[in-house]
């Protein structure tokens with residue numbers, strides 16, 4: 001049986017999803033289709049990943065071939081930073097739905113609490129971070145849009161039946177608390193970076209108390225960031241003797257131990273892989289449980305190490321200082 005994470009509104013999402021950041025466009029149709037055949041029913045997408053149309057081809061083929069029904073599938077997409085103005089939210093959402101060929105979204109998230117100047121689709125899609133990558137000194141151009149204005153437009157998407165749930169990503173407690181003071185529809189889900197080196201226990205505890213489900217992105221930690229120069233290979237929790245020891249004790253892989261820890265602490269996990277064997281491995285988390293003391297041992301690895309920090313990468317890669325966690 002598929003493990004599921006309950007939402008406050010009696011809906012639920014599959015606890016293990018397939019994350020599509022950095023899945024090559026050429027690979028996305030067949031990997032999406034194969035993931036559905038393997039049993040994935042939760043797909044984590046975003047306009048910014050630049051592959052929604054190709055993921056959509058895989059979804060369409062899966063639905064047409066009867067691999068699964070639309071109702072059994074959970075599709076998430078994310079509103080990019082350049083579309084926070086209320087008049088752009090529905091346009092961006094409709095573009096994702098049309099690319100993904102899935103009629104509606106199960107979840108639409110504000111990708112970052114970062115508002116950037118609008119870039120029309122005709123100019124560039126996905127828009128990326130730079131306002132004008134061809135200018136002599138490209139940089140980010142901030143556009144001051146209050147989060148509540150964007151949220152009202154997100155709420156309208158639910159009312160219009162374009163999306164079933166709305167939520168936020170890369171938000172901290174203070175922003176969520178403020179949003180809750182005004183939201184007509186509460187955020188159903190918070191998506192954040194979380195792995196054994198960044199357990200985010202206080203933020204997750206706060207969300208659990210507020211009935212906001214949490215999805216952990218980059219649930220394996222460093223490996224996603226090593227090729228980007230944002231982590232070192234020895235930052236990988238998968239290489240730790242302690243994790244390897246638990247893996248051999250349970251006859252599982254290190255990745256399965258780390259993902260199981262994520263699910264057992266009540267978060268959804270959305271590992272990415274471009275290798276079918278690993279997709280199979282990452283979904284196969286049944287048939288074993290980590291004991292309370294094993295869970296604590298893994299949680300104690302926390303060193304508050306964040307790999308995906310706009311306060312760091314925007315400066316290194318986009319010549320713009322844009323801290324959000326300080």
Ligand SMILES: NC(=O)c1ccc[n+]([C@@H]2O[C@H](COP(=O)([O-])OP(=O)(O)OC[C@H]3O[C@@H](n4cnc5c(N)ncnc54)[C@H](OP(=O)(O)O)[C@@H]3O)[C@@H](O)[C@H]2O)c1
Nearest residue numbers: 019020021044169217218219220223224255271272273274
């Ligand atoms: N909301 C946000 O701002 C945000 C930010 C980042 C990510 N995300 C979402 O979260 C998803 C997952 O995060 P992520 O892609 O950063 O990191 P991740 O899923 O934790 O790790 C992916 C990396 O681990 C490798 N890998 C996958 N399965 C493995 C296994 N069983 N054993 C060993 N290595 C394995 C992959 O390589 P191969 O592909 O070669 O297997 C890839 O290098 C993303 O795809 C995206 O959907 C959201």
